[in-house]
Structure formats: C-alpha cells, structure tokens
Amino acid sequence: MAALALAAQSAIGKINVVATTADFAAIAREIGGDKVQVTALAKPTEDPHFIDAKPGFIAMLNRADVLIEGGAALEHGWLQPLLQGARNPKISGTAPGHVHGNDGINMLGVPTSVDRSRGDIHAEGNPHYLIDPMNAKIVAANIAEAFSKAEPKSYEIYRANLKAFQEKIDARMLEWQKQMAPHKGASLVAYHDSWPYFAERFGLKIEMFLEPKPGIPPTPSHVASLVQKMREQKVRVILVDAYVNRRQADSVASKTGAVTVPVSHFPGGVKGTEGGYIQLVDYLVNSISQALAGAK
Ligand SMILES: [Zn+2]
DSSP states (O other): OHHHHHHHHHHTEEEEEESSSSHHHHHHHHHHHGGGGEESSTTTTSSSSOOOTTTHHHHHHHHEEEEEOOOTTTTTTTTTHHHHOOOOOOGGSSSSSSTTTTOOOOOOOOSSSSOOOOOSSSSSSSSOOGGHHHHHHHHHHHHHHHHHHGGGGGGHHHHHHHHHHHHHHHHHHHHHHHHHHHTTEEEEEEEOOOOHHHHHHTEEEEEEEEEBBBBBOOOOOHHHHHHHHHHHHOEEEEETTTTHHHHHHHHHHHHTTTTEEEOOTTTTTTTTTTTHHHHHHHHHHHHHHHHHHHOO
C-alpha cells in the first residue's frame, strides 16, 4: 500500500506527454527525465501510417499536457479523429503543447504536385526523417521547448538534458560514420520508402522498394521487375520492417541470393533496441554494415 501511494504521488507534478510513435516517446524521455510521464500511442512493432486506435487513446489525449506527432501526414490516417474526440485545448493544432516533430526539418521527397489517387501516403514529403540522428537533435530541441513552456520552472533541466542528448549523438555519429564508411554508395532494397534520410546521412542508396508506391502492397508484376533489377545490379541486402509480412521479402531474397535484415525506426521494434534511440541507431548501423560486408 505504501509503495502504491508513493507511486501515485510521484506521478503528480509530472508533465503528461503522449507521443504518436515510440521514437518520439524515447526522445521525450531523454529530454524530460523524471519530470515527465511519457506514453506512445503506437506499439513499436506497428506501421506508423496505420495504427489501430484503441478505446483508451481518446482519454489519454484528453489528459495530455503535451502531444508529440511526427507531422508531414505521417499520422494522417488516424490521429485527427482522436484529437477531435479528446477536446483538449492544451494540445490543439496551434497550442504550444502540440509538438510537430518536423518543425525545422529539411524534408526530402516533397512532391511538386499532389495526387492522392495514386495512393501515395507520402504526399507532404517523406515523413520518416527521425531515423537520421542529426534530425533527432532538431526534434529533441523542439520537445525541450514544449516542455519548458509546459513547466517553465524546470527549464534548466530540459536544457541540460537536451545538451547531453545532442552531445551523445555527436559522439556516436563519429563511430557510426566510421562503421558505414566502407559501404559508401552501396545499394539496398527496403520494403517501404522510409530510409531516404538514413541513406543520405550514411552515403547509401535505398531507392528500390517491395511496395510499388508508399502504402500500396507489393504486386506480382512489381516484384518481378524488382527481382530483375536486383539481379542486374547485384543488390544483396533487403531491409524488412517489423510490421510487414516477411513472406514476400523472403521470397525476393531467395530469388536474388540476398539477405534480409530485420529493421525498425522504433526503439523496441526489433530485439535489443529497447534501450532507446541511440541503441536503435547502434543496432541499425551494426546490422546493416554487417549485412553489406557479408554480401560483397
Ligand atoms: Zn511512410
């Protein structure tokens, strides 16, 4: 009983933070430390574009002091009706408690004309920017600003945590770049077009996908032409997100002599990445560089 009472008490006074996905939640915990209570709506193994809204989501959003969303239409299919149901002015679209993660991000793949009839769910540019660690530094700053507005008396703490996180990224980046350096220009295949920022940061080419268009499942004719291109260009590594059906990726791998690498953008999406954002990037850099080294 005493422990329960203590737990209830320690939750009081914390900023109540809801993040749409586990990557934003992980960075929010880095910045907020024990001053915040953070919940992610999506499981790390779910496709961020298509989340099954649970009955508790509206109540969670109703109680939130801060909401962190990726923006750029990442949550286009599911967040808006939940926000309407939550009726929480603290996190309405323009409130300081509503963090649009992509503020200040140099967006890639912004189309010059929008045509949703083609089924393209990246109609506002590619929303998977957070997997570039340099973008994680920008998002962390956006989050620190929102926390400071929500609870100004802890401003110094958020600023110190932000600085520590950014310095950790900078230190690890030197190692990550070193590990990836031998693979400059290497080509990989991915299931979904969620890797352009990672590819640009580490000098990779990730331009062929199992999906014919973002959000459209693989078709037999598209897969056949992909297999042909992979054979011609000797592409031997396929990145497979935790939320996709592995069967098609395995079939393409067996036809092309490629290896599949389980990947995720979300801490906890693959085993051994539960420790947070930096551990996730460690895992990606390790597993992708190993796969490329073995595929040569
Ligand atoms: Zn996407």
